[in-house]
Amino acid sequence: MSALRIAVISGDGIGPEVTEQAILAAEAAANRDNAELEWTHFPWGTDFYFEHGRMAPEDYLDLLAEFDAILLGAVGHPDVQDHVTLNGLLLPIRRRFDQYVCLRPSYLYPGVQSPLRDKEPGSIDILVFRENTEGEYANIGGRLYQDKDDDVAIQTSVFTRKGCERIIRSAFEKAATRPAQKIASITKSNAQGYGMVLWDEQFDKVAADFPNIETESLLIDRAVMEFVRRPESFDVVVASNLFGDILTDLGAIVVGSMGLAASANIDPTRNGPSMFEPVHGSAPDITGMGLANPLAAILSAGMMLEHLELHNAAASIDQSVKQLLAQDGPKSPDLGGTAKTTEVGAAIVEIIRAM
């Protein structure tokens, strides 16, 4: 088998620290499928921005097109507005490669304490399908009379029939493979009478093709309450770009830490590379201190291996994280431990090698 080519954008802040551990874990895991991974590092992010006035070179999307997958760390810097870092690097990748499915699991691992009372390990197992190429992230709008008293900003959401239908259908297809056979749609069609009504219509239309799947539709304001009140009752959840982003931060905290929240930006057609990244950002407050939890990045690398059809490798990452957390292995401070980023990463590699 020829080497699988991975583009690495470790990015800003804690991005390089956690990505380094994710690569070590993925290397150890790939041995289980006798696969070779070839890593190409791109120094893009805010350092590049300070030097060149942009987050990445003009042809960066063309450069990425050649790869089998993209592994991303984090983007963001306190001295650069966040819309510059996101729109200058991350969001164009999702759109150019039509990574319209953003998969974000929230699972309560054995050995991890939920901030919610009396939650059993495994009792919370939510898989959010976040629409990833349009919606509230479409970045269409403009400013008029900027910095004057009459300053006006217009920001438009884009909901297309095709965009809603395909993310909702992907979520239903996944729900049909899971034991719970349940799906929840997140909406706000009471206040947003165009885009979100189209979303609801597509949800009902796709639901008719899956008569055995139990459905519910919740307004986002109700969904945030229910994620806290009854997180166990959710299985697959499908949401728009913004609602999916917000809800998965809540999901991450409900299952113990942002440091465990992995994600995959997937083009199911496989026409271009998909991208894998921890949900967390660059965390400038702890950058360089060795305090970052690398498990979200490691689990994201596991999702990448699964997408690359290295099933044994992916399973070994998943299993190693479960084992480390359950057996009181080294834990980073966000999980109540004192272990450094590198110690957690090394423990994962050791578990994988011992399998």
Ligand code: GGG
């Ligand atoms: N781990 C990638 C990262 O830095 N994400 C920061 C972020 O704010 N992402 C927004 C989004 O995923 O919509």
